[in-house]
Amino acid sequence: MRLSTRIALAVGVSVPLLVLASGWLLLHLVGDDLRAHQNSQLRARATVIAKNAKAFLDVAGTDRPVMEQARQRRLVNSARDVGIRLTAPGGTVSAGPRPDPLPSLPRNTPKPVTVTSDDTDWLVLSLRVGAAKAGTTPNLWLFSPDTTEEELALVRQRVVFGALVAAPLAGATTWAIAARAVLPLRRLQRRTSGLDPRTSTVRLEHTPTRIGEVDDLAYTLQTVLARYDEQVERTGEALATARAFAATASHELRTPLMSMRTNIDILADHPGLDPVDRAEVLDDLGREHSRLLGLLVMLRALAQGDLVEADAFTSLDLTEVLDASVSGLRRTHPDAEVSVRTTPGLLVHGWEEGLRSAVDNLLTNAWTHGRATDGTAHIEVTLRHSGDPRQPLAVLTVDDRGPGVPPERREEVFQRFRRGPDSPGSGLGLTLVAQQIALHRGRITVLDRPDGRPGTRFEVRLPVTGVRDVESTLPLLRRDWLTGHDAAADETTAPRGTSRGALRRRGPWPSRCSR
Incomplete structure (x- = not known):
């Protein structure tokens, strides 16, 4: 009716x-x-x-x-x-x-x-x-x-x-008036009924009618179609990026697997291999296995960062996270010389496991690539307050004494599978760092050491909450680091249990150089 x-x-x-x-x-x-x-x-x-x-x-x-x-x-x-x-x-x-x-x-x-x-x-x-x-x-x-x-x-x-007379007269008069009043709605219905986003790119063209309900409905339909177009475009980009990632990941996984297969064939075809050569083959087999395992672990960590839920975020003392990471580095790499200067009481709203993973990878990267010419690993870590009362930030810097990163390559170091020629890593460590810093609405930047010495400084800036109990809100930038897509969480309060992957995406991803 x-x-x-x-x-x-x-x-x-x-x-x-x-x-x-x-x-x-x-x-x-x-x-x-x-x-x-x-x-x-x-x-x-x-x-x-x-x-x-x-x-x-x-x-x-x-x-x-x-x-x-x-x-x-x-x-x-x-x-x-x-x-x-x-x-x-x-x-x-x-x-x-x-x-x-x-x-x-x-x-x-x-x-x-x-x-x-x-x-x-x-x-x-x-x-x-x-x-x-x-x-x-x-x-x-x-x-x-x-x-x-x-x-x-x-x-x-x-x-x-x-x-008795008013009933038919009122009905007829009202029908005539209502039919005239809903005429803009019928026109809008005729225009929208012919739109099919699956087969045509034609979209709704609406001229304001000065009827609030009609104009609001038309704008809502335009918004729905625009979001549909945006989602279709993002889906296409996601598929393209996923294919590229799958191809890259398969190549990265195939290399150590083929090397391991070659070493296994050598051991199987030459049971009487010289003990020295046999030990070399086994050592190479172990290195490739460790590389493959590290690659899988990093892929899993990236996936965890994309799927973290809102209720995993809580108020954290960044000093405690840093102390735990430094202690872990000293335990696994006793030869590392680490100096730490911290300002206690800097609280951030974050995911403890993600921040710990980011700091661990920064320190491990400095230990791996930031060695001085004599082979020693000198790492200087500083945690301080930015001093800006309008936008309080925690500033974490990690300085090494390695050869440094050329300015033209400072954006590439955060991309997937980007490794130096002699790097033993998977090429995903700094990618994981960038993911977690972005997830916590922070910035990471690659700089030269301020004292003029050779080396690299990684500077991280994170917003400080200043309170210990923070409600589970998550207005955070995020990026799907497995598919390469950029997204932003909704700035409204996210319900408990809401998947990060389900939060709405917004806007283009900022340049890696800006962090």
């Missing part, structure tokens, strides 16, 4: 009901007014008639017949539209319209009352006039036909007639 028809039916039903309800109220008000008017008229006539009746009673039964007849005539003339009944010494005087048969007349009714005679209602007023004394029965009655019900019946008929 069309909207205009629904509106017409609703109005066609509601208008008669409103007319009947208004008529019912009108009948009560009109009835009260009519009765009050008739009562006031009867009381006004009673004043004149009572005066003439008293004058008649003063001469009734005396030796003044001429005067008696004159005053009786005056009394009768004053009661032409009102019936009277007067009890006099010489008999009863009646005139005007009266109930027939005469009902039992009320006593002591200074206000008009209603009596019924032969299915006709009469207003009756009784008075004591002339020789009637206090305590005696009234000797004057006034009668007036009660026409209130007749007039109300006429009003009632007109109200019902008005309701």
Whole structure:
């Protein structure tokens, strides 16, 4: 059923009901007014008639017949539209319209009352006039036909007639108006019904109609189609990136696997291999296995960073995370010379496992690639407050004494599988670092050492919360590091248990150089 028809039916039903309800109220008000008017008229006539009746009673039964007849005539003339009944010494005087048969007349009714005679209602007023004394029965009655019900019946008929006429007229008029009012909606429906995002790139063109609901609906449809286009584009990009990643990952995995296969074939085909050569082959086999295992571990860590949930974030003391990472480096690499300067009490809202992994990889990268020319690994770690009260940040720097990173390659070091010619790593360590820093709304930058010595500085800036208990909100930038896609979390509060992969993406990913 069309909207205009629904509106017409609703109005066609509601208008008669409103007319009947208004008529019912009108009948009560009109009835009260009519009765009050008739009562006031009867009381006004009673004043004149009572005066003439008293004058008649003063001469009734005396030796003044001429005067008696004159005053009786005056009394009768004053009661032409009102019936009277007067009890006099010489008999009863009646005139005007009266109930027939005469009902039992009320006593002591200074206000008009209603009596019924032969299915006709009469207003009756009784008075004591002339020789009637206090305590005696009234000797004057006034009668007036009660026409209130007749007039109300006429009003009632007109109200019902008005309701019956109003129903079709209101329905038809409303249908015409509603059909005209929804015409912009029908035009919008015709324009949108022909749109098929799967087969055509044509999109909704809307000219403002100055009708709020229509314009809002059109803008909503345009937004939905735009988001559909955006999602289709991102899906295509994701598929392309996933294919590229799969090809790169398969190549990176194939190299150590082929090397391991070659070494296994050598061991299998030459059971009498020289012990020195055999040890070399086994050592190479172990290195390739470690490389393959490290590659798989890093891929798993990247996937964890993309799928972390909002409730995994809590208030962390960054100093404690840094101390744990430095202790782990000293434990696994006793030859590393690490100096640490920290400012305690710098709290961040973060994922502890992700931040620990990022710091671990920064320190491991400095130990691996930041050795001095004499082969020693000197690593200087500093954690301080930025000092900016408007945007408080925790600044973490990791300095090494290696050959450094050329400016033109500082963006590449965060890309997947980017390794130096002699790098023993998987090429995903700094990618993982960049992922976690971006996940925590931070920035990472590759710089030269500020003291002018050879080496590289990795500088990380993270927002400081300044409180220990932080609600689980996650307005964080993120990037799908397995598919290469950039995304931003919704800036509203994320529900507990919301997957990071399910958060809405926004905007292009900032340049790696900016971090």
